Amino acid sequence: MNELQLVVFLVFGIFITPILNTIAIQWDNRLSPAYPPTYCTSGTHLASRWSIMTIPAILSQTRRQCSTCGNGTWWRYAIAEPITGLLFVYSAYYFGFTPELIVSLVFISVLVIIVQTDLTAMIIPNKVVFPAVALMLVFRLFIHPMSIGTYLWGAIAGSGALLLIGLLSGWMFKKESVGGGDIKLYVFIGLVLGVKLTLLSLFLASIAGLIGGVALLLAGRYAKGMTIPFGPYIAVGSVAAYWWGEPLVQSYLRFAGFAG
Numbered sequence: 001m002n003e004l005q006l007v008v009f010l011v012f013g014i015f016i017t018p019i020l021n022t023i024a025i026q027w028d029n030r031l032s033p034a035y036p037p038t039y040c041t042s043g044t045h046l047a048s049r050w051s052i053m054t055i056p057a058i059l060s061q062t063r064r065q066c067s068t069c070g071n072g073t074w075w076r077y078a079i080a081e082p083i084t085g086l087l088f089v090y091s092a093y094y095f096g097f098t099p100e101l102i103v104s105l106v107f108i109s110v111l112v113i114i115v116q117t118d119l120t121a122m123i124i125p126n127k128v129v130f131p132a133v134a135l136m137l138v139f140r141l142f143i144h145p146m147s148i149g150t151y152l153w154g155a156i157a158g159s160g161a162l163l164l165i166g167l168l169s170g171w172m173f174k175k176e177s178v179g180g181g182d183i184k185l186y187v188f189i190g191l192v193l194g195v196k197l198t199l200l201s202l203f204l205a206s207i208a209g210l211i212g213g214v215a216l217l218l219a220g221r222y223a224k225g226m227t228i229p230f231g232p233y234i235a236v237g238s239v240a241a242y243w244w245g246e247p248l249v250q251s252y253l254r255f256a257g258f259a260g
């Protein structure tokens, strides 16, 4: 893929973010097909891209808050847009014009939505995950670089492992530590990654969660008994496994003496 085509994917990612954000902000309401498909982060009104904190608005007007309600929760657009754009570009660079690129873009889109809902409301909505699982099931019938079974086993192993971890830690610490949303999300992730990378992604998500927890602790932001949303770490772990998992697994096997 050449530079111009990559730039197209960057712009595509940036311009699709308002739709993803609108779903993330409005997941508990009726999702009406609205135009412009952009919701103010206050969640109270539709807005044009130019009146809230989107990249175009910031570039053109140095806008710091919504022009209608004054809401200044800028990160939902000002951060989500470049992140989605960059992830789209890397996807395009990594997969080129292959069918798996479509899977990858849907994967990223779903993660961008659930990271936001988990951060703001500590929830990974069924309204988002169920359609995502159904869509990915259909995709995998036609797009499967590995055997279809590998992806089905990924869904079972990923959600099953997380359920097991949840039951065990619940029994040990007498506290629910794994949310049902995380478990259902792993059905979707398993369908995307296949069984080997799904298990790796759980491992990577746990490491990311541990680093995040220590960082909170060091920053003095951790309170005892506090619940930390795991969705963002799952997103980081599963994206890392998706793109760099294969070489990671290979170098580990070589290190452990299993492969030449």
Ligand SMILES: [Zn+2]
Pocket: 040, 041, 042, 045, 047, 066, 067, 068, 069, 070, 071
């Ligand atoms: Zn507003």
